[in-house]
Amino acid sequence: MYKVLLADDEPIITKGLSAILDWEDYGFEIVHTAESGEEALSYIKQHSIDILISDILMGEMSGLDLIQEVKSIRSEIKSIVLTGYQEFDYLKRGLLLGIENYLVKPVDEEELLKTLQAVGMKLKVAMANSRAKESTTMLDNTMWSYLTGEIDKHDCLERLALYNIHLNQPYYNVSILNIEHYHQQDVVNDIRHFLETNYSSLCFNNPNQEIVIIFGGASEEELIIHNQRLVEDLLQEDREIGSFYLTMGKPVRLIDELEDSFTLARDYSMMQLHLEPNILISNKLTIDRQEELKKQLQLKEYIVKRLMNAEEESLELIDLYFKNLTEKNNIISPQVAKKYTFDLISYIHHSLQTEELCLYSAVVERIVYSSDIRQMKDILMEYCYELILTIHDHVHLRSPIVQNVLTFIHTHFDQGLSLKTLGQQFHVNAIYLGQLFQKEVGVVFSEYINRYRLEKAKELLKTTHYRAGDIGKKVGYSDTTYFYKQFKKIVGTTPSEWRKI
Numbered sequence: 253m254y255k256v257l258l259a260d261d262e263p264i265i266t267k268g269l270s271a272i273l274d275w276e277d278y279g280f281e282i283v284h285t286a287e288s289g290e291e292a293l294s295y296i297k298q299h300s301i302d303i304l305i306s307d308i309l310m311g312e313m314s315g316l317d318l319i320q321e322v323k324s325i326r327s328e329i330k331s332i333v334l335t336g337y338q339e340f341d342y343l344k345r346g347l348l349l350g351i352e353n354y355l356v357k358p359v360d361e362e363e364l365l366k367t368l369q370a371v372g373m374k375l376k377v378a379m380a381n382s383r384a385k386e387s388t389t390m391l392d393n394t395m396w397s398y399l400t401g402e403i404d405k406h407d408c409l410e411r412l413a414l415y416n417i418h419l420n421q422p423y424y425n426v427s428i429l430n431i432e433h434y435h436q437q438d439v440v441n442d443i444r445h446f447l448e449t450n451y452s453s454l455c456f457n458n459p460n461q462e463i464v465i466i467f468g469g470a471s472e473e474e475l476i477i478h479n480q481r482l483v484e485d486l487l488q489e490d491r492e493i494g495s496f497y498l499t500m501g502k503p504v505r506l507i508d509e510l511e512d513s514f515t516l517a518r519d520y521s522m523m524q525l526h527l528e529p530n531i532l533i534s535n536k537l538t539i540d541r542q543e544e545l546k547k548q549l550q551l552k553e554y555i556v557k558r559l560m561n562a563e564e565e566s567l568e569l570i571d572l573y574f575k576n577l578t579e580k581n582n583i584i585s586p587q588v589a590k591k592y593t594f595d596l597i598s599y600i601h602h603s604l605q606t607e608e609l610c611l612y613s614a615v616v617e618r619i620v621y622s623s624d625i626r627q628m629k630d631i632l633m634e635y636c637y638e639l640i641l642t643i644h645d646h647v648h649l650r651s652p653i654v655q656n657v658l659t660f661i662h663t664h665f666d667q668g669l670s671l672k673t674l675g676q677q678f679h680v681n682a683i684y685l686g687q688l689f690q691k692e693v694g695v696v697f698s699e700y701i702n703r704y705r706l707e708k709a710k711e712l713l714k715t716t717h718y719r720a721g722d723i724g725k726k727v728g729y730s731d732t733t734y735f736y737k738q739f740k741k742i743v744g745t746t747p748s749e750w751r752k753i
Contacts, residue, residue: 253281254372255300259292259318260285260307260334265357269305272361273368280368289313293321301329302375303368305355308335319349328378330371334359391415392456395464399426399514401719402748405507417454419507421468425475426501426514427482428521429463430588432494432529439492446485451478466510472503476534483532495529497521502535515717524588525576551576552599559600559639566640567633574629593619593628594715597635616710653680654692665704666728671697705729706742713751720747 253276258266266285275282283301286292289310296304304322306315313321319331331349336357352374353367391412398408409419433439440457447455447465455465465482469475479500486496501517504510520533527533551573558566573596597619601612615635622628657674671689675682689697705727712723724735724747739747 253279254302254375255283256280256303256305257292257295257301258282258285258305259287259289259310259315261287261310262307263287265307265334269359269364272359273365278365278368279372289315289318289321292318296322296326296329303330303332303371305332305334308333316349319351323349330375332367332371391417392458395454395456395466396458399464399511400717400751401511409507419454419466419468421452421470423469423472423475423503423505424507424510424513425467425479425503426510426517427465427467427479428499428501428514428517429465429486429496430461430499430521430524431463431496433492434461434463436492443493447482450485451482453478464514469503475503476500476536479532479534483530487530497524497527497529498532499523500532500534511717518717521588522591525592547576552596555596555636556600559636566636570629570633570636574625589625589628590619590622591715593632594711597632598711600636600639612707616707616714620714651688651692653678653685654689657685657689658693661701661704665701665708666726668730669701669728701728702738703742706739709735709739709747710743710750713747720751723747 256275258269260266260269263285266287270282270285273280280303283299284292284295286295287310289306290313292304292306293313295301304319306318308315310318315333315335319333322329322331331351333351333354334357335354352371355364355367394403394408394411397403398405403411412419429443431439431443440463443463444455444457447453447463451465452468453465454468455463458464467475467478469478479498483498486493486498499517499521501513501515501520504513516535520535523533523537527537531537551569555566555569555573558569594616597612597615612635615631618631619628622631656678660674660677661669671682671686675685678685686697689700693700695703708727709723712718712726713720716723718726721732721735724732724739729735729738736746739745739750743750
């Protein structure tokens, strides 16, 4: 039943409308009648309705004023106007407000019924679209949570069963599709519909502006054929997706291993930087990655060397680093660009052994929220400029003991560290070391090591697919529960929420 509200300052009109049709026989229910615009608005603010039928002139608040107010708070409500006028100004304003129809008094029964049925059809379509969108979002979240280790296989399969989806093929693989026109929602919807209609596949959008595809097949060879055929289909001119990369993870036989296939597809996607677009990237494709990685390492080392000498030439090198990332093309996925940017930030931070944790944390978070390569480059250049201004002064003001302790922390942060063990390591009284550390670094030892470990955890959450609990152990937290509490307290989100940002 669609809920209807009648509003007219003449009760005889609302009574007549109530009697003119067998409303419930047609799927409509009159839930309220109001004698003023103010009364109608008050009811709508507190109750749900689908259709508003209002007289155009009612005391202080006209029907059009009422509709305008209703649109601002409940835009999904459909409105029909009753009028004894055919004035153009009224018609014009009503059309601008998006009303469904004008019904001239006395209202014709047939015209009212036709209008209601047309509005009912619109509401039905809107409700179906809303449910489909909600269903798609929930399905996307389920698959993404499973592939990133947030939920287990049993939980995933249980949720998929609600959509009547069953993963029972002999072989599966996860592929990642990056398309140039990802921000055009109709293009993405068309691709998803095409995949699910023409392939044995399940696909979803992930938070990294990628379409993730889970192909099913009878053999590894069949999965390879699916991926190769998809490339051919995507090259059709009517697809309107622009340039693209399709990255294929390894075929697996067990649902438990889908995460491994996804991880490998992610690793292969880094090859986008060295390849022309519109191809399938898989283990069948060979390039000299070691040579490319060697070149990047040499450039990173050169950048750090210039930063250590406080040379502004390092900023030009940052620009060169990003030019190298995009020299093949300009459509590498934001996720790939972020991974390389995080890699450079991490390399600079740990090579310089800087204790500017606030500065480092800020640049990491800004990169997380950045959406394009140019923005990432600007953020990184600002970070390097701040380092040039600050790092050397801080280092020169520190005593050799504290500098050695910091170096040891940066290398052994994943181990059990305390002032007592460090005092023994460097032959200095633990109490004196704690006082000296706080004086020169600016924070107490326990807070420093805690924040340093959390920064490392944030890096791993963004650049690896380890489970959050395992990451806590890798950065030095023996108690997983304590790691979660500290992460939530200091970062402001849970590890899982941070990973999805």
